[in-house]
Each structure stands twice: as C-alpha cells, then as structure tokens.
Amino acid sequence: MKKNWPLWEVFVRSKNGLEHRHFGSLHAADAEMALENARDVYTRRNEGVSIWVVESKYITASNPENNPEMFEPAKDKVYRHPTFYDLPDEIKHM
Amino acid sequence: MSEEKIKDLENQFEERIARDDKIEPKDWMPEKYRKTHIRQISQHAHSEIVGMLPEGNWITRAPSLRRKVALLAKVQDEGGHGLYLYSAAETLGISRDEMIEQLHSGKAKYSSIFNYPSVTWADIGAIGWLVDGAAIINQVALCGTSFGPYARAMVRICKEESFHQRQGYEIMLTLANGTPEQKAMAQDALNRWWWPSLMMFGPRDEDSPNTALSMKWKLKRKTNDELRQQFIDQTVPQAELIDLKVPDPDLKWNEERGHYDFGPIDWDEFWQVVKGHGPCNRERMEARRSAWENGAWVREAAMAHADKKAKKSLNKAS
Amino acid sequence: MKENLYQYILEIADNCLILGQRLGELCGHGPNLETDIACTNISLDLLGQVRSYYQYAAQVMEDGRTEDDIAFMRMEREYRNTLLVEQPNTDFAFIISRQFMFDLYHYLFLKELQHSRDLSLSAIASKSIKEVSYHLRFSSDWMKRLGDGTEESQRRMQAAINTLWPYFEELFEISDAGKALIKEGIAVDTKGLKKDYLNSAREYLQEANLIMPEVEHFMKGGKSGVHSEHMGYILADLQYMQRAYPNMNW
Numbered sequence: 001m002k003k004n005w006p007l008w009e010v011f012v013r014s015k016n017g018l019e020h021r022h023f024g025s026l027h028a029a030d031a032e033m034a035l036e037n038a039r040d041v042y043t044r045r046n047e048g049v050s051i052w053v054v055e056s057k058y059i060t061a062s063n064p065e066n067n068p069e070m071f072e073p074a075k076d077k078v079y080r081h082p083t084f085y086d087l088p089d090e091i092k093h094m
Numbered sequence: 095m096s097e098e099k100i101k102d103l104e105n106q107f108e109e110r111i112a113r114d115d116k117i118e119p120k121d122w123m124p125e126k127y128r129k130t131h132i133r134q135i136s137q138h139a140h141s142e143i144v145g146m147l148p149e150g151n152w153i154t155r156a157p158s159l160r161r162k163v164a165l166l167a168k169v170q171d172e173g174g175h176g177l178y179l180y181s182a183a184e185t186l187g188i189s190r191d192e193m194i195e196q197l198h199s200g201k202a203k204y205s206s207i208f209n210y211p212s213v214t215w216a217d218i219g220a221i222g223w224l225v226d227g228a229a230i231i232n233q234v235a236l237c238g239t240s241f242g243p244y245a246r247a248m249v250r251i252c253k254e255e256s257f258h259q260r261q262g263y264e265i266m267l268t269l270a271n272g273t274p275e276q277k278a279m280a281q282d283a284l285n286r287w288w289w290p291s292l293m294m295f296g297p298r299d300e301d302s303p304n305t306a307l308s309m310k311w312k313l314k315r316k317t318n319d320e321l322r323q324q325f326i327d328q329t330v331p332q333a334e335l336i337d338l339k340v341p342d343p344d345l346k347w348n349e350e351r352g353h354y355d356f357g358p359i360d361w362d363e364f365w366q367v368v369k370g371h372g373p374c375n376r377e378r379m380e381a382r383r384s385a386w387e388n389g390a391w392v393r394e395a396a397m398a399h400a401d402k403k404a405k406k407s408l409n410k411a412s
Numbered sequence: 413m414k415e416n417l418y419q420y421i422l423e424i425a426d427n428c429l430i431l432g433q434r435l436g437e438l439c440g441h442g443p444n445l446e447t448d449i450a451c452t453n454i455s456l457d458l459l460g461q462v463r464s465y466y467q468y469a470a471q472v473m474e475d476g477r478t479e480d481d482i483a484f485m486r487m488e489r490e491y492r493n494t495l496l497v498e499q500p501n502t503d504f505a506f507i508i509s510r511q512f513m514f515d516l517y518h519y520l521f522l523k524e525l526q527h528s529r530d531l532s533l534s535a536i537a538s539k540s541i542k543e544v545s546y547h548l549r550f551s552s553d554w555m556k557r558l559g560d561g562t563e564e565s566q567r568r569m570q571a572a573i574n575t576l577w578p579y580f581e582e583l584f585e586i587s588d589a590g591k592a593l594i595k596e597g598i599a600v601d602t603k604g605l606k607k608d609y610l611n612s613a614r615e616y617l618q619e620a621n622l623i624m625p626e627v628e629h630f631m632k633g634g635k636s637g638v639h640s641e642h643m644g645y646i647l648a649d650l651q652y653m654q655r656a657y658p659n660m661n662w
Contacts, residue, residue, distance in 0.1 A: 003397050004191050005444070007184065024250075025181045026446055027190065029396035029557070030403060036550060037446040040453050041174055045254070064121045146440035153436040157653035157662035158480045159466070162436070163459050169439050170452040177445045215653055215662070265662075273660055381441065389443025391568070392504045395561025402560065 006055055008034040010042055013050035020052050028053075111311060116242040119185035127311060130304075131241050132186050133202075134313060136193040139179035140204035142172045143197075144378050148212040149221060157215060164261050165218060171258070175251045182243035198383050206364065207290050209372030216269055216276075216283035222262015223332070224284075224291040228325050230255060232295070235321065240312040263332065270336040284333065285341045292356075293364045295322040301361075326354050413596075417472050417530070419492065419589035420599055422482075423635060424525075425465035426493035429483060430643075431514060432458035433650055434501060443504055450550060454511070457543040464536045471532075484654040488647055489637035492587075496579035498634065498642045505558060505568035509576050512551035516612055517583040518544045520605045529597040552616050559620030566621060573617070574625045581630035584609070 005027040011020035023042045028034035034053040042048070062070055078084045087094060095103075103122050110117065117123055149169050156162035180190045196202035207225055212218065233255070236248045269280035296302055296318040308314040316324075326345075333340050344357030366372070435455035442448025466479035477485075496514060501507050522544055525537035558565040584602040586594070593599035617624050633639065653662065 003394075004189060005393060005397060007181075024178055024247075025184070026177060027444070028446065029393075030400035032553060033396065033400075033446075033557075036553070037450065039546075040450040041177060041446060044170075044174070044449075044453065061120060064118070143440075143445070150440035153439055154433055154649040155652045157484075157657075159459060159463050159483055160480075161662055163456055163463075166436055166439060166452060166456055166459070170449055170456070173440070173445050173449050173452070177449070180445075268662060273657075275657065276660060385441040385443070388503065389447075391562070391564050392443040392447070392558065395565030396557045398565075399557040399561040 005029050006057065008038070008053045009056050009059060010034075010038040011052040011054075012038070012042055012048040014047060015049055020050065023047075025056060031055075108310075111240045115240075116245065117240050118242045126307075128186050130307070130311070130313070131244065132183055132188050135179055135183040135186075135241075135244055136188070136196070137203050137205075139176045139183065139193065140197045140202055141208065142176035142179060144204045144208045144382060145225075146172045146176075147378055147381055148208055148210070148374070149218060151212050152215060152218050155215070156218075161265070168222070168258050168261060171254055175247075175254070178247040178250060179244075182241075182247045185243045194386060198379065198386065200370075200379070203368070205294060206367040206372060207294050209367050209375045209378060210286070210290055211374050214279050214283060216266070216279040217287070219262050219265030219269060219280065220283035220287040222258055222260075223266050224262075224287050224329065225294065226255065226258040226262060227329060228291050228294045230259060231321050231325050231328075235315040236313070238312060238315060266338070267336050270338055280336075281338055284338050288341050289359065289363075290367075292322055292326070292359055293361075295319075295325065297361065297364070323353050326356055330354055413592075414472060416589040416592045417598070418469055419587065420593050421465050421469040421472070421533075422490075423492040423587060423590065424521075425462050425469070426491050427497050427514070427518075428458040428462045428465070430491070430493045430646060431497040431510075432456075432462060433646060434497065434499075434510075435507075438501055438507065451507070454547050454550070457540075457547065461536065461540045461543070464539075468532045468536070480654070484651050488639060488643055491634075491637060491639065491643070491647070493634050493639075494579065494582045494585075495631055495634040495640050496576065496583065498640050498646060499576060499579065500642055502572070503568060505565070505572040506576065508551055508554045508558060509569065509572040511547065512555050512616070513576060513580050513613075514583070515544060515548040515551045516609060516616070517580070517605075519548050520608055520612075521600055521602065524600040524605065528600070533598065552620075555616060555620040555622070559617075559622040569620070570622055573622055577625045578627050578629065578631045580609075580613075581606075582632040582635060585632055585635050587635055 006029075007025055008028055009025050010023045012023045013020045023038075026034065026037050026041055028037050031053060034055075035051055038051045038053050039048075043051070104124055107117075107123060107127075117127075146169050149165060149172075153162065153166055153169065156165050180193060183193060184190060193202065197204065212221065230252065233248050233252050237245055237252055239245045239248065266280050266284075269276040299305060299317045299319045302318055305314065305317055309317070330340055330345065342357045344355065346355050348355045367375070370376075432455045435451050435458070439448065439452045439455070442451055462483070463479055466482045469482055470477050470479055496510060499506065499510055519541065522537045522541040526534050526541065528534040528537065555569070559569045560566070584606045586599075586602060590599045590602075594601045614624055634643075
C-alpha cells in the first residue's frame with residue numbers, strides 16, 4: 001500500500017513586527033520535515049525569520065457558496081466605521 | 095444541478111472573469127475551466143522539472159566557481175518553481191503524484207525545448223538568455239491570469255527568475271568578448287537555440303484552436319504570434335550588442351510595422367519534437383523516471399517513520 | 413609557514429569542494445522535489461565556503477593565482493580532500509550516510525576553528541558553522557527516517573554505513589602542515605575531537621536503529637593526495653572546461 005507524503009501549508013514571518021503570511025504549500029512526511037522543507041524551499045532568498053507549518057487537512061475553510069450569509073451582512077454596518085459620525089470641523093484629530 | 099442552474103452559474107462565472115475577479119480553488123467553476131487549468135499548470139510544472147536536466151548536465155563542469163554556484167542556484171530555482179506550480183494545480187483536486195504519473199506515462203506534455211541537448215558550455219548561456227527570456231515573456235503575461243493560485247505562483251516565479259536571464263546573457267557576453275574559440279562557441283549555441291526558442295510560443299495563431307478560450311479565461315493575455323514578435327523585437331538588439339548574428343537571413347527591421355520581419359519557422363520540426371522524436375525526449379523521460387523510481391523507497395521509508403513516530407507519541411499520551 | 417597555511421586551507425576546503433561537487437551531481441535527480449532542493453542548498457553552502465577558503469589561500473600565496481586556479485588547475489595528487497567525500501552517490505542511503513559522517517565531523521571541527529589565531533580562518537569558521545549546524549540537523553534527521561523507516565530502508569542504511577565507516581578516521585588525521593600549525597594555535601588539534609565524534613555518532617546511530625560497524629582497518633590516503641579511483645572522474649568533470657580551453661575567462 002503506497003502512501004504519499006501529505007500536503008502542508010507554509011506561513012512565513014518576513015521580519016519581526018510583521019505577521020506570518022501564507023507563502024505556499026509543500027509535501028513532507030512529518031512536521032519536522034515540513035519545517036525543514038519550508039526553510040529550504042521558501043526562504044532561500046532570506047525571506048523569513050520564522051516559519052509555521054500546518055498539515056493542510058487540519059485547515060477548516062469557509063465555503064464560498066455561503067458567502068452571502070457569511071460576509072454580506074457585514075457590508076451595511078456603516079456605524080462601525082469612523083466616517084459614520086459627524087463631528088464639528090474644529091476637531092481635527094479623533 | 096439543473097441545466098438551467100448550471101447555465102446561470104456559468105454566466106456569473108464569465109462575468110466575474112470579465113471584471114477581473116480572481117477565481118479561487120473552492121469557487122464554483124465550469125468543469126472545462128478546471129480541466130484546462132490542471133492541464134496547463136501541470137504542463138508548466140513538468141516543464142520546470144524536465145528543464146532542470148539540460149542545465150543540470152553542466153553543473154559539475156561549470157568553468158568557474160562563480161558560474162558553478164550561479165548555475166546550481168538557477169537549476170534549483172527551477173525545481174522550486176515546479177514545486178510552486180504543482181501546488182497550484184493541487185488546489186484543483188489532483189495530487190502531485192498523479193501529475194507525475196501522467197508525465198511519466200507520456201500522457202502529460204512539457205515544453206519541447208528541453209528535448210534539445212546542451213552540448214557546450216555556451217548552451218548554458220543560450221538557454222538562460224533565450225529560453226528563460228521566452229519563458230519570462232509568457233510568465234509575465236500569466237501574472238494576471240484569472241485563477242488565483244496560478245497567478246500567485248507566477249508572481250513569485252517572475253520575481254525569482256529575474257536573475258536567470260541575466261545569468262545567461264552574461265555568459266554569452268563573456269564568451270562573445272573572449273577568444274575566437276569562445277566567440278564561435280557562443281555563435282554556435284545561438285544558431286542551435288534560436289529557432290527552438292521561437293517555437294516555445296506555440297503554433298501560429300491560426301493553428302492554435304484553444305487560443306480564444308485561453309484569452310477569455312486570461313490564461314493568455316496575448317496570442318502566440320504577438321508574444322513571439324515581442325520576443326524577437328527585444329532579443330535581436332541584445333544579440334547585436336554582443337556582436338552575435340541571429341541565424342535568420344530574412345530577419346529585417348520593418349519600419350512600417352515597427353517590428354522585425356522574420357523567416358519561416360520549421361513547424362515540421364516542432365511537431366516531430368512534440369511527438370517524441372526530438373534529440374533527447376527519451377533521455378529526459380528516462381532521467382525523470384529513474385529519479386522517481388530510485389526515490390520510491392526513500393519516500394516510503396519517511397512515511398513509515400512518520401507513522402511510527404505518531405504512534406509512539408499517541409501511546410505516550412494515553 | 414606560508415606553505416603550511418596554504419596546505420592546511422586546502423585540506424579544509426577540498427573536502428567542501430568535492431562533496432559540493434558530488435551533491436551537485438544529484439541536482440534534478442533527487443527522490444522528490446523538496447529533498448532535491450534541500451540537498452542543493454547544502455551543496456551551495458559548501459561551495460560558498462570553498463570560495464572563501466580559496467580566496468584566502470590565493471591571498472596567502474600571493475603568486476597571482478585566483479580561487480579558480482586553485483579549484484580547477486591542480487593535479488590529482490595535489491588535492492587534499494579525504495576519501496570519504498569522493499565516495500559516489502550509490503543511492504540515497506549512501507548520500508545521507510556520507511553527509512552525516514562528514515557533517516558531524518565538520519561541525520565539531522568548525523566549532524574549534526572559530527578559535528583559531530588566524531583571524532581569516534576563524535571568521536570563515538564562524539560564518540560556516542551556522543550552515544553546517546543545519547546540515548547536521550538535516551542529515552541526522554534523515555538518518556533516523558531511513559534507519560528507522562521500512563525494512564528495506566534499514567537494510568540500505570546499514571549497508572551504506574558499513575561501507576562508509578572505514579573512511580571516518582581519515583577525517584581526524586593530522587598532516588605535517590597541520591601539526592606545525594597546531595603549535596601556532598592556528599590549526600585544530602583533531603585528536604581531541606575523535607572521542608566526541610564517536611560518542612555523538614554512536615547516539616545518533618542508535619536512535620536511527622543502526623549499528624556502528626566494527627572496523628579493523630581504516631582507509632586513508634586522500635589527505636596526502638593518494639585518492640580513490642573515483643577521484644580522476646570527479647576531476648575530469650570539474651576541470652573539463654579549464655583543461656580543454658586553458659587560459660580563458662568565463
């Protein structure tokens with residue numbers, strides 16, 4: 001029975017102060033190998049100071065079919081944004 | 095799903111692409127879109143991987159340490175690019191192993207250019223300059239393609255490839271400024287790689303039935319002939335600058351068109367190589383298959399070890 | 413003194429050159445893409461180190477030779493690498509075992525070389541040891557995976573270790589140049605490192621489900637320029653361009 005190396009997602013922090021960002025994916029047999037492979041594949045040009053790897057199957061993703069109910073309700077909540085509120089012109093910064 | 099519903103989804107889908115929305119893997123897409131993308135992206139990935147071979151052929155023989163590390167890094171990049179592209183295709187529901195299977199069985203194609211042999215050191219210069227030059231023109235166009243993972247892979251690849259063509263041109267420049275022997279070596283390489291490089295853009299537009307669909311899905315932003323012309327226009331002055339002669343007696347600047355006119359391409363040769371009769375088709379496939387087969391026990395052992403380790407930590411936990 | 417230092421630099425650098433060359437052969441032919449890319453990174457690290465060493469050697473000799481003259485234009489008997497690094501890429505078990513045996517030595521060696529009184533050597537060592545720590549991590553992880561993987565991988569690994577083990581001792585051999593420079597505080601006295609090497613190696617091997625072979629006779633010769641039959645072919649590739657087209661710029 002042949003078992004392929006599973007797929008992993010790679011997240012890299014480019015420099016301290018920035019968040020980890022999704023860089024891509026790769027195959028590895030285990031977590032250590034995934035980290036090493038990520039280092040060798042995605043940081044060859046000094047792109048990172050920290051790496052996260054997670055096996056792709058553990059990511060739960062929203063389904064685009066549900067996008068109307070998931071994301072559209074947030075569209076008209078204008079009162080969450082600062083421009084919703086009227087202030088006198090004298091107030092320059094708030 | 096009813097036919098009507100599918101038609102409706104298709105219309106929405108086409109509208110999204112028309113207004114430059116990106117398509118992401120979990121979005122609904124027509125089956126044809128999925129299949130076409132799997133085919134094109136995997137073909138692109140295979141080209142990167144097979145493309146490692148003609149250049150890899152010169153790693154151990156590179157003439158200086160500086161050239162050796164540059165070539166090694168470049169060939170390695172191509173492996174990385176293959177990896178990015180396989181990953182992009184995998185988001186469409188095909189595994190890398192399946193794609194590799196298709197390559198090895200001959201079902202999947204790769205760029206024919208890599209079926210030509212790299213016989214002298216100057217070929218490494220010519221490949222970097224011409225083959226990568228042609229590839230970059232194609233790839234820059236693809237950075238705006240509609241399928242998100244493919245577009246993102248292309249952006250990363252284009253960024254990394256910027257040194258590849260310079261590396262090649264610098265080799266040619268050094269040879270062209272060298273001894274008569276070196277200059278002859280450079281000219282010979284240009285003679286052999288020029289026409290196959292022009293063929294890299296694919297058949298003429300009138301012989302390319304998929305172009306319309308590819309344009310619609312932004313898998314292509316320009317036609318084969320337009321890209322080929324762009325390549326010629328940009329490359330001829332580069333050859334002149336280092337005093338090498340492009341091997342085309344019909345090549346002439348056309349003031350009216352604002353482009354170079356060029357001679358007929360030998361499409362018979364192109365189709366022969368596509369069909370498997372190029373000088374190195376067999377060697378390339380043998381090299382890929384044997385690497386894969388010789389690595390089978392390694393891949394299997396790593397998996398077995400990972401399973402053992404997982405079991406051990408499970409036992410510890412319980 | 414100058415001659416001794418030159419010879420000593422070659423002893424260090426030639427190992428990196430020949431191993432880098434061997435790994436370069438693998439590029440494009442690895443067991444899968446990720447591993448292929450990783451092995452090439454090691455090769456690139458080693459060749460980078462080689463350039464620093466040869467540039468320094470050229471500076472020491474001041475005879476107009478460049479890093480490339482030193483890398484490409486010597487006769488076989490003038491190369492000072494150990495026999496271990498010339499051994500062929502028989503299969504991935506050999507590649508990993510050779511790498512592991514060298515990495516462990518290389519790491520222990522550079523740790524000491526950092527304290528050399530020769531500031532150029534200590535600077536190269538300090539830079540290289542970061543790379544080599546990673547090499548050791550990579551190769552020892554793979555030792556475990558393959559040694560404690562499947563029956564087949566275990567068998568292949570043990571066979572590779574059995575074949576290669578007789579070559580480990582030469583890594584610690586001290587040449588005349590080395591002896592002279594140890595007195596100056598420039599060279600590393602590798603005698604003291606062998607015990608650490610054996611202790612560490614034993615632990616790694618044990619964890620990898622592998623047995624350290626009992627060896628009656630150790631192979632040596634490379635450090636004094638008497639190489640295996642493989643070496644001529646390695647140099648035929650390495651030197652091909654420089655020999656076929658002498659005195660040209662590339």
